[in-house]
Amino acid sequence: KSDLQLNYYARSCPNAEEIIKQQVIKLYNKHGNTAVSWVRNLFHDCIVKSCDASLLLETVNGIESEQKSDRSFGMRNFKYVKTIKEALEAECPMTVSCADIVSLSARDGIVLLGGPRIEMKTGRKDSKGSYLWEVENSIPNHNDSIKSVLSRFQSIGIDAQGTVALLGAHSVGRVHCVNLVHRLYPTVDPTLDPDYAKYLKMRCPSPDPNPEAVLYSRNDRETPMIIDNMYYKNLLKHKGLLMIDQQLTSDPTTSTFVEKMAADNGYFHDQFARAVMLLSENNPLTGDEGEIRKDCRYVNTH
Ligand code: HEM
Ligand SMILES: [Ca+2]
Numbered sequence: 001k002s003d004l005q006l007n008y009y010a011r012s013c014p015n016a017e018e019i020i021k022q023q024v025i026k027l028y029n030k031h032g033n034t035a036v037s038w039v040r041n042l043f044h045d046c047i048v049k050s051c052d053a054s055l056l057l058e059t060v061n062g063i064e065s066e067q068k069s070d071r072s073f074g075m076r077n078f079k080y081v082k083t084i085k086e087a088l089e090a091e092c093p094m095t096v097s098c099a100d101i102v103s104l105s106a107r108d109g110i111v112l113l114g115g116p117r118i119e120m121k122t123g124r125k126d127s128k129g130s131y132l133w134e135v136e137n138s139i140p141n142h143n144d145s146i147k148s149v150l151s152r153f154q155s156i157g158i159d160a161q162g163t164v165a166l167l168g169a170h171s172v173g174r175v176h177c178v179n180l181v182h183r184l185y186p187t188v189d190p191t192l193d194p195d196y197a198k199y200l201k202m203r204c205p206s207p208d209p210n211p212e213a214v215l216y217s218r219n220d221r222e223t224p225m226i227i228d229n230m231y232y233k234n235l236l237k238h239k240g241l242l243m244i245d246q247q248l249t250s251d252p253t254t255s256t257f258v259e260k261m262a263a264d265n266g267y268f269h270d271q272f273a274r275a276v277m278l279l280s281e282n283n284p285l286t287g288d289e290g291e292i293r294k295d296c297r298y299v300n301t302h
């Protein structure tokens with residue numbers, strides 16, 4: 001159904017994709033974790049209704065930001081989307097959508113993080129509202145069952161293999177202690193490697209951490225800034241951080257894919273690329289639907 005096309009801005013803004021790439025590189029060189037944020041943004045935007053930049057809207061004028069949901073906990077670097085958008089507005093005013101910025105910045109971020117290069121279509125339009133009430137139904141929780149997570153991804157056309165590959169994004173970035181302590185206190189989750197649990201308890205010394213405190217552990221201690229199959233190797237060693245990560249090894253529908261991805265980084269990258277592409281094409285607004293926002297944080301006023 002997707003009306004997206006390759007190089008949609010070829011005539012209206014021929015440098016659009018290059019401008020985004022240059023900005024993503026510049027931001028990465030200043031704050032490497034911006035690239036990590038672009039990858040998470042793609043997931044949190046696209047799985048909520050549509051890849052329509054609904055995620056980027058702030059709470060103002062009757063709009064309630066999706067960023068307020070508990071599911072968005074720990075998301076960061078939204079302010080740098082503005083840097084990318086401003087570079088585009090300077091060259092081609094009101095031409096390139098925020099939704100395409102979400103997709104292309106993720107694509108370019110993935111390359112900087114050592115992941116695969118993904119050909120992505122463009123032409124997405126921006127939503128005229130946010131869907132805060134949909135966020136908790138759309139984005140799984142960290143302790144949901146594999147069955148429910150698989151069916152959630154299936155509903156947007158991503159199969160079990162693709163879902164296992166997408167979770168490989170947890171090969172970069174961080175998890176705050178609030179999302180971990182239930183596996184450490186009062187007793188250590190038996191599916192967690194005991195030495196690793198000791199390390200995590202050092203990172204998260206309190207069973208009841210202040211959510212405001214910046215207490216976290218890196219997702220992948222070995223290659224924290226590289227999207228690679230270390231994630232799956234860690235899972236096989238019982239070093240998955242979130243419940244949903246570790247459970248991938250205990251369900252027969254997903255465990256064979258975990259083993260294959262742990263054994264073959266090229267296969268992981270192929271599956272990751274395929275699944276990111278599917279995610280980025282979820283139910284886009286195209287043609288006369290939606291709008292091109294001037295500022296990604298607000299719907300246009302006229
Ligand atoms: C069942 C599905 C998923 C669940 C339950 C989930 C949950 C989480 C949680 C709880 C965190 C840690 C937040 C924090 O404490 O700061 C996180 C981080 C992250 N997630 Fe997911 N996630 C899922 C799927 C995905 C997918 C599909 C992607 C991208 C393709 C993704 C990308 C990321 C990234 C990059 C981070 C690190 C963010 C940072 O360091 O700023 N996640 N996720
Ligand atoms: Ca959305």
Ligand SMILES: [Ca+2]
Nearest residue numbers: 171220223226
């Ligand atoms: Ca890694």
